Amino acid sequence: xxxxxxxxxxxxxxxxxxxxxxxxxxxxxxxxxxxxxxxxxxxxxxxxxxxxxxxxxxxxxxxxxxxxxxxxxxxxxxxxxxxxxxxxxxxxxxxxxxxxxxxxxxxxxxxxxxxxxxxxxxxxxxxxxxxxxxxxxxxxxxxxxxx
Ligand code: SF4
Numbered sequence: 001x002x003x004x005x006x007x008x009x010x011x012x013x014x015x016x017x018x019x020x021x022x023x024x025x026x027x028x029x030x031x032x033x034x035x036x037x038x039x040x041x042x043x044x045x046x047x048x049x050x051x052x053x054x055x056x057x058x059x060x061x062x063x064x065x066x067x068x069x070x071x072x073x074x075x076x077x078x079x080x081x082x083x084x085x086x087x088x089x090x091x092x093x094x095x096x097x098x099x100x101x102x103x104x105x106x107x108x109x110x111x112x113x114x115x116x117x118x119x120x121x122x123x124x125x126x127x128x129x130x131x132x133x134x135x136x137x138x139x140x141x142x143x144x145x146x147x
Contacts, residue, residue, distance in 0.1 A: 003037040007090065009099035010042035010112040012143055014068035019054050026143045031096070043104050043127055047075070051060075057103045057112045059120065064112065066103055066126055075126055076126070081102065083127045087134050096131060100142040104128075105139060107140045 010017050011060040014025035045126045050068065083104075098105035106125040114120050124132070128140055141147070 002037070004095060005039060005093040006033050006095040006097065007039045007041050007092070007093050007145075008033065008097045010040040010045070010101070011107045012097065012100055013038065013040055015040060015042060015045075017042040017050055018104045019044070019050070019052050021051035029097060029143055029146055032094075032146060036095070039093065040129070041086060041098075041105075043079055043086065047078055047082050055103050056117070057110055057123065057125065058117075059112050059114060063127075064126070066125070069117075079126050080130065083130050085113075087130065093135060093138065094143070096135060096138055096141065097146045098125075098128060098131075100144055105142075107142050109142065128142045 009022040012026045013031045013086050016023050047085055056069055057065050058065050058067045065074055066079050067074055098107055100106055100109040102125050103110055104125045104127045107128045110123055110125045111119040112121050112123045
């Protein structure tokens with residue numbers, strides 16, 4: 001029988017890919033999908049290395065941009081290209097579980113800041129936004145609500 005293909009944020013699987021060089025390994029996620037074909041996903045580490053400067057979702061004139069916190073670099077296009085390359089490699093998957101609150105992976109839980117770096121609302125990270133457009137039939141989950 002074909003295994004279910006599941007995209008999971010790599011930091012939830014134990015990869016040391018977070019901005020601070022740490023992981024967010026979540027054993028309940030690892031266990032829950034142990035019989036499936038897991039596709040680890042992290043768009044930030046290959047682009048910016050680990051550890052790296054933190055990035056945030058900044059809303060400018062109603063448009064979300066991904067900006068590095070200290071150097072104010074706009075990395076939106078870089079990140080978008082990386083995510084779209086990943087999607088091309090995995091056109092068909094059955095489940096997606098991403099890390100909450102991340103500027104890339106958060107699903108309705110990502111802090112969106114204004115130009116004064118004040119949180120104005122919660123929203124989607126850039127990968128989640130793109131995944132919702134591409135994997136239209138899949139309800140994206142996170143580690144707080146993964147089944
Ligand atoms: S939340 Fe997403 S982008 Fe951030 S470290 Fe985890 S997998 Fe990578």
